[in-house]
Amino acid sequence: MIGSHVWVEDPDDAWLDGEVIEINGEEIKVKCTAKTVVAKTSSSYPKDPEFPECGVDDMTKLAYLHEPGTYTGGILIAVNPFKRLPHLYDIQVMQKYKGAALGELSPHPFAVADSAYRQMINEGISQAILVSGESGAGKTESTKMLMRYLAYMGGRVSNAEERSVEQKVLESNPVLEAFGNAKTVRNNNSSRFGKFVEIQFDQRGRISGAAIRTYLLERSRVCQVSDPERNYHCFYMLCSARKEDVEKYKLGNPRTFHYLNQSNCIELDALNDSEEYIATRRAMDVVGISEEEQDAIFRVVAAILHLGNVEFSKGQETDASEPKNDKSRFHLKTAAELFMCDEKSLEESLCKRVFVTRDETITKALDPNAAALSRDALAKIVYSKLFDWLVEKINVAIGQDKESKFLIGVLDIYGFESFKTNRCLTAFKAMLNMANVVICQHVFKMEQEEYEREAIDWSYIEFVDNQDILDLIEKVTYQTELFLDKNKDYVVPEHQALLAASNCSFVSSLFPPLPEESSKSSKFSSIGSGFKLQLQSLLETLSSTEPHYVRCVKPNNALKPAIFENNNVLQQLRCGGVMEAIRISCAGFPSRKLFHEFIDRFVILAPEVRNKSYLFSGKKDDIAACKKILEKSNLTGYQIGKTKVFLRAGQMAELDGQRGQMTRHLYEGMRREAASLKIQKYARRFLKRKAYNNLRFSALSIQASLRALSGRNELRSRKRTVAATVIQTHCRRKLANLRYRRLKEAALIIQCAVRGSNAFGELVKLRMAAKETGALQDAKDKLEKQVKELTSSLQLEKKLR
Numbered sequence: 001m002i003g004s005h006v007w008v009e010d011p012d013d014a015w016l017d018g019e020v021i022e023i024n025g026e027e028i029k030v031k032c033t034a035k036t037v038v039a040k041t042s043s044s045y046p047k048d049p050e051f052p053e054c055g056v057d058d059m060t061k062l063a064y065l066h067e068p069g070t071y072t073g074g075i076l077i078a079v080n081p082f083k084r085l086p087h088l089y090d091i092q093v094m095q096k097y098k099g100a101a102l103g104e105l106s107p108h109p110f111a112v113a114d115s116a117y118r119q120m121i122n123e124g125i126s127q128a129i130l131v132s133g134e135s136g137a138g139k140t141e142s143t144k145m146l147m148r149y150l151a152y153m154g155g156r157v158s159n160a161e162e163r164s165v166e167q168k169v170l171e172s173n174p175v176l177e178a179f180g181n182a183k184t185v186r187n188n189n190s191s192r193f194g195k196f197v198e199i200q201f202d203q204r205g206r207i208s209g210a211a212i213r214t215y216l217l218e219r220s221r222v223c224q225v226s227d228p229e230r231n232y233h234c235f236y237m238l239c240s241a242r243k244e245d246v247e248k249y250k251l252g253n254p255r256t257f258h259y260l261n262q263s264n265c266i267e268l269d270a271l272n273d274s275e276e277y278i279a280t281r282r283a284m285d286v287v288g289i290s291e292e293e294q295d296a297i298f299r300v301v302a303a304i305l306h307l308g309n310v311e312f313s314k315g316q317e318t319d320a321s322e323p324k325n326d327k328s329r330f331h332l333k334t335a336a337e338l339f340m341c342d343e344k345s346l347e348e349s350l351c352k353r354v355f356v357t358r359d360e361t362i363t364k365a366l367d368p369n370a371a372a373l374s375r376d377a378l379a380k381i382v383y384s385k386l387f388d389w390l391v392e393k394i395n396v397a398i399g400q401d402k403e404s405k406f407l408i409g410v411l412d413i414y415g416f417e418s419f420k421t422n423r424c425l426t427a428f429k430a431m432l433n434m435a436n437v438v439i440c441q442h443v444f445k446m447e448q449e450e451y452e453r454e455a456i457d458w459s460y461i462e463f464v465d466n467q468d469i470l471d472l473i474e475k476v477t478y479q480t481e482l483f484l485d486k487n488k489d490y491v492v493p494e495h496q497a498l499l500a501a502s503n504c505s506f507v508s509s510l511f512p513p514l515p516e517e518s519s520k521s522s523k524f525s526s527i528g529s530g531f532k533l534q535l536q537s538l539l540e541t542l543s544s545t546e547p548h549y550v551r552c553v554k555p556n557n558a559l560k561p562a563i564f565e566n567n568n569v570l571q572q573l574r575c576g577g578v579m580e581a582i583r584i585s586c587a588g589f590p591s592r593k594l595f596h597e598f599i600d601r602f603v604i605l606a607p608e609v610r611n612k613s614y615l616f617s618g619k620k621d622d623i624a625a626c627k628k629i630l631e632k633s634n635l636t637g638y639q640i641g642k643t644k645v646f647l648r649a650g651q652m653a654e655l656d657g658q659r660g661q662m663t664r665h666l667y668e669g670m671r672r673e674a675a676s677l678k679i680q681k682y683a684r685r686f687l688k689r690k691a692y693n694n695l696r697f698s699a700l701s702i703q704a705s706l707r708a709l710s711g712r713n714e715l716r717s718r719k720r721t722v723a724a725t726v727i728q729t730h731c732r733r734k735l736a737n738l739r740y741r742r743l744k745e746a747a748l749i750i751q752c753a754v755r756g757s758n759a760f761g762e763l764v765k766l767r768m769a770a771k772e773t774g775a776l777q778d779a780k781d782k783l784e785k786q787v788k789e790l791t792s793s794l795q796l797e798k799k800l801r
Contacts, residue, residue: 014566080138133552136187200404209401249302259308296506303338454641589646595622
């Protein structure tokens with residue numbers, strides 16, 4: 001119809017919207033914003049006239065499924081901006097999304113993480129967030145954002161000296177990226193391994209532990225690198241390390257090593273390998289890897305590089321091989337020194353193979369090509385063992401909580417790989433694409449199985465069964481050049497024995513002795529068989545959790561900001577099953593609840609369900625209660641299974657809205673009742689307080705009067721007592737003074753008499769002594785007179801002579 005608004009296909013912009021201005025049979029002319037196009041009626045689709053110009057947040061709410069959006073039901077479509085946008089992921093944004101219902105605010109990884117956390121807390125079910133997308137679509141960054149938000153919600157406050165679990169998980173990323181990430185055609189920092197991070201929580205929803213599960217490292221990249229890709233970052237970091245480290249490991253320019261120079265891409269503009277080496281060593285310190293262990297790790301990395309430079313030529317024997325020249329022997333010797341094993345034994349393990357039969361042991365020489373493949377197999381298994389050791393060491397440092405009640409797993413799925421030809425398709429990349437198809441298939445199969453288990457009528461819902469695609473991936477013909485060689489990835493017994501006997505405890509610990517049966521099975525275990533086991537384990541884990549989805553989209557292949565390639569994005573949405581998920585979500589029952597959970601959550605919508613007739617434990621009563629609630633809610637199109645209620649898209653939100661309205665209504669009544677009670681409380685308190693104050697005032701007045709009377713009586717009594725005491729004091733003083741005077745006079749009389757008697761006796765003695773002194777004086781005078789006379793006579797006589 002002329003004047004109708006439609007969507008028409010366009011080779012440049014994928015889809016254009018415009019108004020029909022002319023109809024010519026099967027063709028229509030549409031006037032678009034930038035141009036006028038002619039299209040067939042069969043290739044045009046109606047446009048919702050109420051469709052907002054800025055788009056919608058949830059594509060399941062579209063009137064037509066061919067119109068764009070950002071949410072796909074519970075699936076978040078995250079577009080890589082190819083630049084840092086810190087203002088979209090700061091703490092203020094986290095606070096904004098905390099507790100907000102999914103779809104209430106703008107689409108954001110925080111909204112998905114919050115939804116998973118709330119569902120875990122409210123329903124007691126472990127959750128999983130699956131992050132998928134093409135290589136370079138931003139899966140790793142989205143995973144980091146999800147983990148940051150979970151750390152914000154469940155982070156435990158720790159002291160300054162102890163790092164929290166979430167900090168340890170985030171701090172381990174540089175180590176895993178150094179040894180597990182590489183540059184690919186479409187991404188400079190592509191994860192070449194699958195990572196499932198389990199964040200473990202206690203009963204209160206606080207993070208109590210964590211574990212990192214990795215699966216299927218791309219081992220073939222160690223030995224074979226396509227141009228313009230790079231090998232794992234750690235090799236280039238070590239070649240750009242400090243001078244003393246480079247000399248210690250006998251390294252040099254990366255272009256001199258076979259495992260690195262297969263590609264012309266050696267350096268990256270946005271990555272300084274020297275600085276990254278220092279940052280990686282620092283991260284190793286943080287996660288608890290000692291200096292000795294770090295030295296052993298990089299010694300093994302250097303040994304792999306030297307091992308790759310060992311070339312082989314024909315030996316003296318038929319079909320035998322040996323190191324090609326002195327350069328190869330130098331690298332062989334250096335690798336043996338770094339592995340701390342015997343050089344001759346290392347050479348024999350590469351150039352010979354031992355076959356053990358029932359009767360004898362046969363040693364077979366390998367030709368140069370087979371020896372090179374043996375060398376590559378050794379390099380791959382050593383690197384794989386080293387990576388597994390790092391993951392185990394990180395898990396020990398993080399600390400797992402064996403008693404955790406719930407967990408939220410964040411799965412960083414491999415990036416899709418698509419090429420015009422399959423010339424560079426390795427076994428890893430083939431199974432990489434297969435993993436994505438299997439997981440998408442698993443999601444839809446889970447829907448089917450649950451509908452059948454609950455006896456839900458889903459015959460009108462057309463699920464696309466991808467089993468034919470899986471069979472095709474396993475049977476399709478690929479260009480097989482080196483394809484089988486890249487899939488030869490098993491443990492050679494000679495390599496196992498050689499490195500298990502290494503003088504380096506670290507190297508020998510990477511190759512513990514295996515039981516005989518285990519060693520036999522591992523010998524013939526290829527990438528494919530190991531991949532299937534790991535994929536099955538992953539699917540079992542996902543089946544035990546409630547899944548949430550983040551589909552990362554790469555807006556352009558140039559990896560630059562502000563460029564949006566419509567056709568490229570549309571292809572990713574189609575290949576990633578987004579459009580199919582929208583259709584199934586709209587046609588099916590994306591929301592479901594167990595009977596008792598549904599009743600507990602929405603019983604407020606039908607209060608009569610609380611009556612005794614609905615409170616029996618039988619299933620029929622649960623079904624009746626659920627039906628009553630749904631009838632009161634005026635919903636249609638839902639189905640009730642054997643144990644769950646199945647709701648169409650948007651009905652859970654509608655029920656929550658009605659529940660919110662009812663809750664607000666009840667809350668308003670409760671608020672008014674509470675206000676009335678509060679007014680009554682304050683009125684009663686006022687009256688009681690007034691009566692109390694009156695009684696108190698009267699009691700205080702009486703007490704004051706009585707205390708005043710008692711005080712006055714006490715004062716008079718004390719005055720009398722003081723007066724009596726003063727009188728007594730004066731009387732006692734006078735009597736004591738009189739008695740003292742009398743005693744004093746008597747004592748003086750006695751003293752005078754005694755002193756007089758003593759003086760008289762002394763006088764008599766003195767008189768007698770005086771008499772005796774006079775007689776002695778006379779005798780003395782006489783003697784002196786006689787002496788004088790004799791002296792005179794003597795002098796006279798001398799003169800005379």
